[in-house]
Amino acid sequence: MIAAVGKVYEWExxxxxxxxxxxxxxxSAILVPIVFVVVLVLQTGGPNDVxxxxxxxxxxxxxxxxxxxxxxxxGLPLITALVAGDIVAAESHNDTLKTILTRSRDRxxxxxxxxxxxxxxxxxxxxxxxxVGLLAGTIAWGFHPLTSLSGTKVSGGHGxxxxxxxxxxxxxxxxxxxxxxxxxxxxxxxxxxxVVGSLMFALLMQLLGVxxxxxxxxxxxxxxxxxxxxxxxxTPADWVPVIRALWVCAxxxxxxxxxxxxxxxxxxxxxx
Amino acid sequence: MSHxxxxxxxxxxKVYGELVAxxxxxxxxxxxxxxGYLGPNGAGKTTSLRMLLGLIRPTxxxxxxxxxxxxxxxxxxxxxxxxxxxxxxxxxxxxxxRNLRLLAAYDDGDSRSRIEELLELVELRDxxxxxxxxxxxxxxxxxxxxxxxxxxxxxxxxDEPTTGLDPAGMxxxxxxxxxxxxxxxxxxxxxxxxxxxxxxxxxxxxIRKGRIVYEGxxxxxxxxxxxxxxxxxxxxxRAKALLxxxxxxxxxTSVDGSLRFQADEEAVAALSIALGQARIGVTALVPETASxxxxxxxxxxxERVEGExxxxxxxxA
Numbered sequence: 001m002i003a004a005v006g007k008v009y010e011w012e013x014x015x016x017x018x019x020x021x022x023x024x025x026x027x028s029a030i031l032v033p034i035v036f037v038v039v040l041v042l043q044t045g046g047p048n049d050v051x052x053x054x055x056x057x058x059x060x061x062x063x064x065x066x067x068x069x070x071x072x073x074x075g076l077p078l079i080t081a082l083v084a085g086d087i088v089a090a091e092s093h094n095d096t097l098k099t100i101l102t103r104s105r106d107r108x109x110x111x112x113x114x115x116x117x118x119x120x121x122x123x124x125x126x127x128x129x130x131x132v133g134l135l136a137g138t139i140a141w142g143f144h145p146l147t148s149l150s151g152t153k154v155s156g157g158h159g160x161x162x163x164x165x166x167x168x169x170x171x172x173x174x175x176x177x178x179x180x181x182x183x184x185x186x187x188x189x190x191x192x193x194x195v196v197g198s199l200m201f202a203l204l205m206q207l208l209g210v211x212x213x214x215x216x217x218x219x220x221x222x223x224x225x226x227x228x229x230x231x232x233x234x235t236p237a238d239w240v241p242v243i244r245a246l247w248v249c250a251x252x253x254x255x256x257x258x259x260x261x262x263x264x265x266x267x268x269x270x271x272x
Numbered sequence: 273m274s275h276x277x278x279x280x281x282x283x284x285x286k287v288y289g290e291l292v293a294x295x296x297x298x299x300x301x302x303x304x305x306x307x308g309y310l311g312p313n314g315a316g317k318t319t320s321l322r323m324l325l326g327l328i329r330p331t332x333x334x335x336x337x338x339x340x341x342x343x344x345x346x347x348x349x350x351x352x353x354x355x356x357x358x359x360x361x362x363x364x365x366x367x368x369x370r371n372l373r374l375l376a377a378y379d380d381g382d383s384r385s386r387i388e389e390l391l392e393l394v395e396l397r398d399x400x401x402x403x404x405x406x407x408x409x410x411x412x413x414x415x416x417x418x419x420x421x422x423x424x425x426x427x428x429x430x431d432e433p434t435t436g437l438d439p440a441g442m443x444x445x446x447x448x449x450x451x452x453x454x455x456x457x458x459x460x461x462x463x464x465x466x467x468x469x470x471x472x473x474x475x476x477x478x479i480r481k482g483r484i485v486y487e488g489x490x491x492x493x494x495x496x497x498x499x500x501x502x503x504x505x506x507x508x509x510r511a512k513a514l515l516x517x518x519x520x521x522x523x524x525t526s527v528d529g530s531l532r533f534q535a536d537e538e539a540v541a542a543l544s545i546a547l548g549q550a551r552i553g554v555t556a557l558v559p560e561t562a563s564x565x566x567x568x569x570x571x572x573x574x575e576r577v578e579g580e581x582x583x584x585x586x587x588x589a
Contacts, residue, residue: 007377014374018365095361102325102354103378103423106346269327270319271358 001109008105008113012087016121021086025079029125032075033067033133037140051149051230056137059144061159063137064130065233068170071129072226077177077202078195079125084118084181085194088264092189097269111264115182115257122178123171130167134160150235166229172245173225176252177202183256186263219244222252277336278303278427278458279324284333286319293319295482296333301427301460301475306453308473308490309462312572316482317462321357321431324460326350337427355429355460359436360416364405368396368415371404375419390418409436417448428452431462446472466565480572494561501540504530504556511552518543532560
């Protein structure tokens with residue numbers, strides 16, 4: 001079973017690597033922090049009202065955190081949706097589901113391979129963005145200790161560890177968006193509709209979070225989980241938002257994935 | 273017994289809302305058959321084939337491929353089964369070789385030498401590194417055959433394999449199907465090209481508006497349509513008079529300068545002797561058989577057909 005899913009996963013990755021949209025997403029994830037740093041180098045102002053924004057020129061370590069903040073609104077959701085919304089719909093568009101579902105792999109194995117491939121792409125996009133942001137920031141402002149959100153100084157090495165942990169937690173809500181995109185992709189069989197729908201879902205989650213009267217549900221909105229990494233940057237670390245992001249995102253991931261799985265398992269593969 | 277049958281479908285029904293696309297279809301393909309599945313566009317051929325391959329869930333009925341139901345056993349039921357419906361499809365952004373490697377991986381194999389061998393067989397070896405998106409229809413059809421053979425099938429389901437091919441391509445495809453059948457592969461061939469079916473198939477099923485109107489041996493079907501004999505003679509009036517006087521001869525009609533009549537072979541043999549004795553010259557005395565095309569059109573067009581089909585089925589039985 002694991003080997004069978006592994007083969008599908010391997011070829012799903014190969015398919016992603018052969019498609020322009022994958023590169024469009026990954027290159028965007030890499031370009032955004034570079035452009036962000038270049039713009040800040042060329043001007044004097046800074047994003048002082050965002051977490052770590054006022055320290056951005058103190059150390060390159062602050063750059064990826066600030067980019068994370070800005071990219072959570074629609075940048076990374078769009079990059080994620082670009083592939084998640086397409087991964088099943090493209091099979092319908094190319095009419096290739098019938099080709100792979102008449103081989104020796106069960107539908108569940110094919111679906112699992114696709115889920116893993118989408119999550120891998122999302123993970124790579126987040127880490128590529130974070131690490132390129134760190135590199136660009138370090139080139140511009142050097143690799144110095146980071147001032148945490150509590151105002152304490154954190155060494156460069158520790159700061160790097162916090163960045164990796166933050167990227168990992170930041171990946172969770174994005175995986176929720178990926179799961180929703182996968183569901184739309186499976187149900188609508190339409191790539192464009194799924195990409196746009198996933199982005200709308202992400203924006204709606206952000207919007208709900210800023211509307212008055214939503215305070216009671218705010219901690220459980222997907223958009224809020226994009227801020228869970230702030231917990232790592234406090235002294236001592238605040239695990240509450242991190243733990244909540246883990247289980248809230250697990251729900252946002254598992255429910256759409258389970259629904260998409262059931263649809264994929266039972267759907268008729270007829271011509272479009 | 274049924275577990276040995278390559279295909280055994282019983283009471284297959286597929287309903288889409290108000291539309292009954294497939295209506296209680298029974299299909300039996302025996303080992304070694306080259307089975308033709310005929311029907312006009314929209315008759316339910318492709319829906320039936322998709323159900324056989326587990327792509328569409330039947331509303332009612334059961335399917336067994338070598339004794340296993342693809343809707344119960346999943347991909348395991350397709351062991352030894354390969355083919356395509358509505359034309360083969362591939363990932364357009366991958367090369368032909370990569371597409372075949374992907375499919376081989378989905379089958380737990382990745383024998384590059386086998387892939388090369390099959391690309392050679394379908395004459396695509398030189399184009400194997402081209403992306404399939406740039407392939408012509410005929411090249412995709414050939415690649416579809418290679419993809420199917422990659423599974424080393426015992427049963428090959430081919431939906432309109434020669435559609436869109438030029439005459440040489442059609443000939444090559446038919447030769448290939450004939451060759452594969454000769455190697456012992458059972459073939460279920462859906463086609464609307466009746467000459468192709470007549471040339472390749474030993475058994476056929478004809479579907480009309482979702483229902484099977486004939487299933488059986490092709491030669492039995494053709495035999496039901498042995499409509500009579502045709503006589504040509506320079507002395508047509510004398511010949512007609514003799515025919516009418518001859519025992520066992522019925523329904524003599526003059527058509528296009530010849531006489532058509534109903535008779536059994538014994539009566540025709542006696543007639544030929546009588547014509548000779550009467551010194552009436554004969555330029556042709558031949559049996560007239562309806563072509564598969566005529567039978568097919570008769571079965572699939574118009575309401576009058578229903579009764580005829582029942583009669584033909586009875587005759588075959």
